[in-house]
Amino acid sequence: MIKSITSSGRYIQVNGTNTSTYVNGYGGLQGVGNMRYNTTNQNTEVFDGNNWITLNMSIPSIGLTYEAEMLLDWARKKMNEELELEHLAKNNPAIKDLVEQVKIKQDQIKMIQNLIKKEDEWMGESESVQAGP
Numbered sequence: 001m002i003k004s005i006t007s008s009g010r011y012i013q014v015n016g017t018n019t020s021t022y023v024n025g026y027g028g029l030q031g032v033g034n035m036r037y038n039t040t041n042q043n044t045e046v047f048d049g050n051n052w053i054t055l056n057m058s059i060p061s062i063g064l065t066y067e068a069e070m071l072l073d074w075a076r077k078k079m080n081e082e083l084e085l086e087h088l089a090k091n092n093p094a095i096k097d098l099v100e101q102v103k104i105k106q107d108q109i110k111m112i113q114n115l116i117k118k119e120d121e122w123m124g125e126s127e128s129v130q131a132g133p
Contacts, residue, residue, distance in 0.1 A: 011072055012062055 032049040045052040064072070089096040 011064055011069065 032047060034047040036045050036047075036052070037043075038045050038052070038054075041054070043054045045054050047053075085095065085099055089099045
């Protein structure tokens with residue numbers, strides 16, 4: 001049974017509420033097997049006929065790996081850089097022109113990358129056809 005969940009990563013948020021519940025199938029009598037949530041010590045308890053016994057609970061830790069956190073940090077940094085450039089480009093024609101040139105060059109790079117990938121795929125198919133059975 002999980003008693004609570006705590007976050008160990010910067011990018012995870014876990015919320016929950018504690019509610020007091022008392023399960024009693026005997027019209028208010030404390031019978032063996034009845035359960036309750038003890039709000040004083042925040043534990044779920046079962047009545048054994050004489051005493052309330054605390055159920056064993058675990059407290060899991062949920063978080064991201066170091067690599068995931070690094071990737072999110074990198075993405076946030078890149079996003080902030082892009083937002084800053086967009087803001088500067090609104091008020092500065094020279095920066096606006098440079099940003100547009102960068103976008104054009106990035107599109108050109110993507111086109112060449114795709115052509116190289118297609119050529120590599122074609123060459124691979126061509127070599128396997130030449131080798132033949």
